[in-house]
Amino acid sequence: MNQTPDTIPRRTDPRTFAVRTVGLLSQLVLPLVVGGFALLDDGDFDDAIVYFLPFVLVAVGANILFAYLRWSRLTYTVSDADIRVESGVLSRAARSVPYERIQDVSLEQKVVPRLFGLVEVKFETGAGGGEDLKLAYLRENEGERLRELVRSRRGRIAVAASDTDTDEAENDVDARLLYAMSRKRVLTFGLFEFSLAVVAVVAGLAQQLEFLLPFEVWDWRAWRERLTGPGQWLAGLGFLAQIVGGVLAVASLLLVGVVTGVVRTVLREWGFRLERTDKGLRRRRGLLTRTDLVMPVHRVQALRIGTGIVRRLFGWHSLKLVSLASDSGSANHEAVPFAQMDEIAPVVAETGFELPGGTQEWSRAAPAYRIDGFLLGLAAMAALSIGLFVADRAAFAILPILLGGGWFGLHEYLRWRWDRYAIGPGQLYARHGWFAPSLTIASREKLQSVEIVRNPLARLRGYADVHFGLAGGRLRMRGVALDEARHIRDAVVDSMAQQDFSDIVDQQLPAA
Amino acid sequence: MDAADDLIPLDPAYKSMLRLQLAITGLVLLVPTTIAEIAIPGWTGAVWIPALLVIAYALIRVPLRRYHASSYSLVEERLRVVRGIFFRADTVVPFGRVQHIDVGQGPLERAFGLATLTVHTAGTHNASVSLPGLRHADAIAMREDIRAAIRRDTR
Numbered sequence: 289m290n291q292t293p294d295t296i297p298r299r300t301d302p303r304t305f306a307v308r309t310v311g312l313l314s315q316l317v318l319p320l321v322v323g324g325f326a327l328l329d330d331g332d333f334d335d336a337i338v339y340f341l342p343f344v345l346v347a348v349g350a351n352i353l354f355a356y357l358r359w360s361r362l363t364y365t366v367s368d369a370d371i372r373v374e375s376g377v378l379s380r381a382a383r384s385v386p387y388e389r390i391q392d393v394s395l396e397q398k399v400v401p402r403l404f405g406l407v408e409v410k411f412e413t414g415a416g417g418g419e420d421l422k423l424a425y426l427r428e429n430e431g432e433r434l435r436e437l438v439r440s441r442r443g444r445i446a447v448a449a450s451d452t453d454t455d456e457a458e459n460d461v462d463a464r465l466l467y468a469m470s471r472k473r474v475l476t477f478g479l480f481e482f483s484l485a486v487v488a489v490v491a492g493l494a495q496q497l498e499f500l501l502p503f504e505v506w507d508w509r510a511w512r513e514r515l516t517g518p519g520q521w522l523a524g525l526g527f528l529a530q531i532v533g534g535v536l537a538v539a540s541l542l543l544v545g546v547v548t549g550v551v552r553t554v555l556r557e558w559g560f561r562l563e564r565t566d567k568g569l570r571r572r573r574g575l576l577t578r579t580d581l582v583m584p585v586h587r588v589q590a591l592r593i594g595t596g597i598v599r600r601l602f603g604w605h606s607l608k609l610v611s612l613a614s615d616s617g618s619a620n621h622e623a624v625p626f627a628q629m630d631e632i633a634p635v636v637a638e639t640g641f642e643l644p645g646g647t648q649e650w651s652r653a654a655p656a657y658r659i660d661g662f663l664l665g666l667a668a669m670a671a672l673s674i675g676l677f678v679a680d681r682a683a684f685a686i687l688p689i690l691l692g693g694g695w696f697g698l699h700e701y702l703r704w705r706w707d708r709y710a711i712g713p714g715q716l717y718a719r720h721g722w723f724a725p726s727l728t729i730a731s732r733e734k735l736q737s738v739e740i741v742r743n744p745l746a747r748l749r750g751y752a753d754v755h756f757g758l759a760g761g762r763l764r765m766r767g768v769a770l771d772e773a774r775h776i777r778d779a780v781v782d783s784m785a786q787q788d789f790s791d792i793v794d795q796q797l798p799a800a
Numbered sequence: 801m802d803a804a805d806d807l808i809p810l811d812p813a814y815k816s817m818l819r820l821q822l823a824i825t826g827l828v829l830l831v832p833t834t835i836a837e838i839a840i841p842g843w844t845g846a847v848w849i850p851a852l853l854v855i856a857y858a859l860i861r862v863p864l865r866r867y868h869a870s871s872y873s874l875v876e877e878r879l880r881v882v883r884g885i886f887f888r889a890d891t892v893v894p895f896g897r898v899q900h901i902d903v904g905q906g907p908l909e910r911a912f913g914l915a916t917l918t919v920h921t922a923g924t925h926n927a928s929v930s931l932p933g934l935r936h937a938d939a940i941a942m943r944e945d946i947r948a949a950i951r952r953d954t955r
Contacts, residue, residue, distance in 0.1 A: 736893070736897045737892065737929065739889055740889070740890040741887060757923020785876070785894045787896065
């Protein structure tokens with residue numbers, strides 16, 4: 289903690305300029321190649337290049353000059369109370385961010401800056417709309433230094449205000465590994481990240497761009513013709529060959545979906561490490577773009593444990609942290625993307641939350657709420673049936689009410705069975721969904737407001753929705769019996785009233 | 801906390817203000833109605849009479865219902881706001897969760913000496929809870945109460 293802030297304006301690393309130039313040139317390569325092709329088509333290449341080259345050089349030169357000016361005019365000052373950045377070539381802008389408002393400092397390395405050993409430093413303030421202060425690019429150790437500086441500054445404010453000498457000795461790095469993904473785990477995760485959307489897009493593209501393919505994807509005869517080469521015997525099979533062709537087309541699409549999922553996951557999750565440091569949970573991941581993020585534990589407002597339709601069968605779950613900073617969007621606070629519950633449990637314990645115990649009493653939505661949902665769905669389907677009947681489609685008229693009604697009945701029944709909520713001594717639990725259920729765990733003390741909402745039907749039937757104001761996320765219980773809703777509301781408001789907002793967010797007092 | 805008796809009704813002037821607001825909307829609505837009436841040959845009243853009935857209903861019933869639908873209370877350092885005719889919402893915000901407070905006055909509100917109190921929280925849902933139809937002095941007093949409670953808590 290002996291870093292003294294300096295008040296001299298500094299520039300970002302000069303190599304920033306090199307990174308920008310590389311980016312600039314790579315942006316120019318494509319237009320140049322396209323232009324080159326156009327010129328080659330014309331024939332007399334030598335003449336054209338004489339006229340063309342000066343323009344290219346001027347354009348590149350002007351851009352590089354501008355990049356240089358921008359670099360030279362951007363300075364940052366690390367002062368006693370805040371971090372200030374002044375920038376702008378023609379119009380000047382100065383922004384100051386006080387240390388108290390900086391929630392966290394994250395370092396990001398993209399491919400090119402990584403080659404130069406540079407990082408982009410982002411000061412997360414929790415301001416919405418991507419208005420966070422960024423410094424691109426600094427040397428790796430300068431980024432680390434800034435991060436440590438901001439943290440120690442924040443730490444000092446907290447210590448000075450609360451008069452407790454807690455983390456004086458803990459400042460050295462004693463990171464404890466909580467969760468890491470092996471290569472095998474990343475690949476397994478990738479298989480589950482199979483994206484149906486990608487398959488749909490590829491199928492659509494195959495149809496759109498079929499002129500690029502040597503044959504028609506959706507034409508079974510074309511497949512059969514192609515199969516006649518290597519597998520002459522298939523052609524004789526006729527109808528069977530058509531089926532084989534169809535299966536091949538579908539299989540190739542599925543393969544694309546699987547490969548995309550694996551590649552995307554490997555790029556994002558490679559070398560995933562979650563550690564407990566003295567400032568919070570530190571997450572590092574990524575193959576080409578390596579991100580390094582610290583999630584302060586006391587800022588965690590709630591936890592969300594999710595799963596997927598298929599991965600649920602294998603016991604794979606994910607853990608997300610709902611925190612104030614996750615409002616800013618880019619900070620995806622996924623603490624554990626893919627793990628078994630017994631691996632998630634220690635991380636949950638580390639955040640100060642608890643998984644619901646076996647003795648926890650769970651409640652379901654009022655049956656009246658589910659029955660009303662079913663009846664409303666049925667009414668819509670009945671209207672459709674009547675419409676079909678009137679339109680002389682009597683033969684189909686029975687379908688909507690039968691199939692739709694059956695679906696709504698099944699859905700509402702399963703939701704009634706699976707959707708549960710519970711109120712524990714310090715926490716609220718809400719389980720949602722039957723297809724891919726998710727569980728939200730929120731601290732009663734850290735909620736912002738409670739609202740009981742009733743529509744006309746709910747008032748008639750005696751149930752209510754309870755909405756909780758949760759910083760950075762949403763939490764609600766639907767179709768709760770009215771008495772119970774009031775009981776929950778009163779209990780939660782009582783525990784909320786015991787702590788002030790500034791205690792739950794910062795555990796530090798503003799200098800009022 | 802659920803007993804209706806500790807809820808405070810809004811200022812009665814809120815009814816008059818809503819009535820004036822609706823009257824202005826009604827007047828605007830009368831313009832196309834009148835044009836339609838003139839366009840139809842002969843003074844049948846086919847458009848005018850239904851329009852006037854709707855406006856009359858709106859002027860007499862709607863302010864009363866809206867007035868009776870809303871109420872608030874400020875006990876135990878908690879702001880409780882009850883709103884809505886069809887969709888009833890009953891919101892509780894403890895003073896300790898209030899980030900900042902607005903007291904707003906529109907031109908009509910100013911004419912009637914009314915104000916709207918809005919409290920902002922950090923929650924994503926219900927980030928701001930507003931309570932219209934308060935006497936301006938009451939709204940100011942409520943703001944001071946809440947602010948004093950916040951100051952005391954953070955000290």
